[in-house]
Amino acid sequence: MSDIPHATTLDDSLALLREGYTYIARRCDRLGADLFATRLMLKPVICMRGAEAARIFYDGDRFTRQGAMPQTTLWLLQDAGSVQQLDGAAHRQRKQMFMGMMTPEALAAMEALLARRWREAVARWEAREEVVLLEASAEVLTRAACDWCGVPLPEDEAPELARELAAMVENAGGVGPGVLLALGLRQRTEARLRRLVERVRAGEAQAPAGSPLAVIVAHREPDGSLLDSTVAAVELINLLRPLLAVNRYITFAALALHEHPDWRDRFAAGDEADLEPFVQELRRFYPFFPLIGGRARENFEWSGHAFAEGDWVLLDLYGTNHDARLWPEPEQFRPERFRNWAGDPHTLIPQGAGDFLGGHRCPGEWITIAILKQAVRLLCREMRFEVPPQDLSVSLARMPAAPASGFVMSRVRGKAARAAA
């Protein structure tokens, strides 16, 4: 690794924890390079950022996700046996299963389910003095996600499942006492979904026709076998958990609308011309996944560096979304920048880069955008609320990030209540 700059310290784990989302970009700026070598958790690693780095990392079959993340992060997020841990033809076949779920009709169905669950929740929020949007939207999304997936969820179990799924996201950073608790909760969720898969296969429970549950239960591996029931449960969680995780973007949407009331007024008036640019800017601007890890599957050269099979590499997602060469004035929230955006797959990369089927780009990107558009409509057009004094700061050292207060709303009133008043 002597051909590329090295970060100066012996091990940078503490610096990564301290600097969070800005860790890689700061060093790239300081070293004047898009890649550098360092050590994390005492292991050698190459960090890189930028559109060209994203292309190298995502296009082709150069990297595997196996052995590329701390174990606890893997267990809490994608887990063993999941699509993300597969490579080559096996990955493509499983990924096709996910992409097949993301039809325009299915996205529209999710928008409708979200609106229904949101309206029900607003009626409950009206009775409360204050509502923390980060938590409240997690529960709404859990209900909508289960509806969408075809997973039965008794009314009173939604808060508990929301807590279980949220704990997986909250603790994915892999440090702190919450990790063990989150792992325990995850085992419970996994066991519940495994039983559901087994009952559907035994004809004791119904999976709605065409639902993701029905698709996963019937999906076949390249060798023709059904998915093992544990793997099927893991892939169901790989729908439910990230669908809930969109609560962070919804909370950031509320923050952006609060801080840029001109946008809120436009959406409230029904002007949706810039709704998609607004949502894209949300995904670019606000922190979510800081980085993604991979291990080289082959020897290759890039940017004057010889990568060897087995090398551990981290790609900076947040830093690429804030790279001033790609996004002028990156620290300004400016949806206008997406008005005529050509859709380059390697520059806006909060959910990965490159191609969906050929690589590990997030299959949930379109549904995330659909949910966010609908959430902006619901926040602006279906309810009124006040934003009491609170700490809305977003620490870039905390991964995953969120406004410190979780975005507290008071005096929530829904459209129906407003019309009757």
Ligand code: HEM
């Ligand atoms: C909440 C917003 C989301 C963010 C920030 C996000 C982020 C990401 C990222 C960065 C990756 C790429 C991982 C890699 O390169 O290895 C990824 C992959 C994945 N995401 Fe998402 N995601 C989100 C929502 C979703 C949703 C809504 C779903 C499902 C409905 C989903 C399901 C998946 C799956 C299954 C993969 C693995 C894909 C593969 O390995 O081929 N994600 N996500």
